[in-house]
Amino acid sequence: MRPESSPNPRKPHSIIEEARRRQIVDAAITTVAKVGYAQASLAQIADNARISKSVISYYFDGKDDLLDQIVAEIYADIWAFIEPRLAAESRARDRLRVYIAATLDYMRSHRKRSIAVMTIVGSHRREDGTLRFASLGADDSITGELVAILRQGQRDGEFRDFDPQVLATTVSRALTGALATWVMHPEVDLEQYATELVALFELATHR
Amino acid sequence: MRPESSPNPRKPHSIIEEARRRQIVDAAITTVAKVGYAQASLAQIADNARISKSVISYYFDGKDDLLDQIVAEIYADIWAFIEPRLAAESRARDRLRVYIAATLDYMRSHRKRSIAVMTIVGSHRREDGTLRFASLGADDSITGELVAILRQGQRDGEFRDFDPQVLATTVSRALTGALATWVMHPEVDLEQYATELVALFELATHR
Amino acid sequence: MRPESSPNPRKPHSIIEEARRRQIVDAAITTVAKVGYAQASLAQIADNARISKSVISYYFDGKDDLLDQIVAEIYADIWAFIEPRLAAESRARDRLRVYIAATLDYMRSHRKRSIAVMTIVGSHRREDGTLRFASLGADDSITGELVAILRQGQRDGEFRDFDPQVLATTVSRALTGALATWVMHPEVDLEQYATELVALFELATHR
Amino acid sequence: MRPESSPNPRKPHSIIEEARRRQIVDAAITTVAKVGYAQASLAQIADNARISKSVISYYFDGKDDLLDQIVAEIYADIWAFIEPRLAAESRARDRLRVYIAATLDYMRSHRKRSIAVMTIVGSHRREDGTLRFASLGADDSITGELVAILRQGQRDGEFRDFDPQVLATTVSRALTGALATWVMHPEVDLEQYATELVALFELATHR
């Protein structure tokens, strides 16, 4: 009985288990993206997945665990998408450009996941009321890479002198702002949006 | 800002009524700022206000109405704070600088209200699942002014050619990003943060 | 809103509230006496009281609180029944006799309450698994009085030398044993049972 | 002690089967002794036994069957412990003394089993709400022997005239009272407790 014996079940044992987890996670992503965090109940998620509510409790330690794992999964997914493209560039300016473009590219090709992770991260809280995640562009691992890029640019003399944390936060927020805009106005062209943001932050950073 | 189709027949604008509304609104702001949107129940709000739950239903048309009015009130509050400072400047570049600095100044001096409005706006949804507010920096009235400033700057030849909507959204998101950073790291100096953002967006906009 | 504002609501405010509490407590006593501790759900209790489940949560802090209050109430009830009869006697031997007889008298005239308190006390546990009450005849207040009686008898030279705690526990258990016997064999004559127990413990204690 | 109408066709008495049953029974005893009857779920028992929940259903006809068999097994165990010591005595007075001392001796050397059987017997109920077992010292087989001892003592003129059922119940309850006391106060010396009880009941019974 895997899900109960281990508090943090990593390596899945069976194919069917992995399929079910996928199914539940996908349904949860769909639900959160559609109705938001507060309205995304286990009942709705189970309905979307066409399974019984208790199956979710069987595969996950509870709602919190499910949402935590979704965030972890999507973060990993985003990183797997961005990292190779980032690795192809060496100069900070190029890496910043790729970071922005690749993130928006990911959002464009993974709409629901992007909305879901933004929604959960912005609302999921611990019992003491504090946010569970470093609310979108401050301390999370991906933004950490952004800070590294900015520092590199300053070290190499490509970038002017600014506070890397502030700029990283601003870039991250700009990206989720693009997503939010796109959600409300689906006709917006995210590629063009990327071009605008790249220009904006090149001007804002270059020496 | 009373809802037009209110079923409760009550005399508007009595002094005692205004006091009660204030009390409720303040308690709701405190609660939302402390525990977040999803956990801010009417029971908690009533507890914080030391009144009975049903008083809220008496003065507001329901939870949605209460939150709507809170957002409207805080938006008006922010605008009343920013507008006169904005009016003192004529050049677009100065107006943008003042917009950024004044907003962060407001946040610094109205911490709870700022957190509350950011929280509500980011989570409050209609019954169909769509966000009730134009999620922070897209279509709301205050950001509308920002767009106007940017357009003016382009018209006057002060600003380079960019998409004013994209830039307005980015500025707005940068400001809420500052707030979020401050919430997580109270030691952050918001005045310095303002200086950083002003420099950033001057470089990003100037011709 | 009393039940929510105060964690331990003592003095009831309104007549109707007291009536509802009575109704709920009585229904809970009936339910526990009939189906036992483990099967006594809030749904069943609410059904018995012909009210909605949520009314129970309105008047009590939860199931644990309800059961705690029931035990406290019945203990107080028993004590109010026994104490005046005890006060009429001065010699330890007489007080012990009255203690036994009065307790069985109470059980006989308050069957359901007696069964309920015995059932709850024997099963109600804290979250750490330990029993909430000093399981019937060890440390509770009423048994404390019994210990006092036994000590007095030894001090006065009426009673032989024995461990008062052991004897008090044995008397208490004998009394709940009578109740359990009566539950299973309703034809048993509790008055005669009392006579037997009085004789037994007089022989067991006298010098 | 297999239920006669078992739906699962399985070969009785294989070595591996016995081992599994032991494992399950022991885990159930441990669980019940630790968390009580109401909280002892099959999931917890299976966890304690480090097996899958469904194994329990494979070896037992359900939770009720498991608990029934546990009680039967422990009763048999107790009897096997007491009976030879009882057989070494012929006079009723000695047999009563041995009965008390041996039972407490068993409890002392089989703490968990004793707690478990006391717990189950005091809570396990049929679907109609009635207790499954003659709650601790009334009609069960072991107490039956106690009644026989008491009757013998009266027949032989060793004991005074009393109701043997009442006295047997009282002795049995006194013994579980000792166990309950020991559970709450592990520092209590059960041998001394036995001495106290032996003295008590010798005085209570002798002519």
Add this chain to the structure above:
DNA sequence: AATGAATGAGGTTTCATTCAT
């Protein structure tokens, strides 16, 4: 011989809202 998978019923509790007073 064994179990992973799944379920539906039922557990307690919280929710926003209504209504009589």
Add this chain to the structure above:
DNA sequence: TATGAATGAAACCTCATTCAT
């Protein structure tokens, strides 16, 4: 003007049990 009282729905979670493999 105010609220105590009540409710039904829905929240998350645990339960014992079944079944195909």
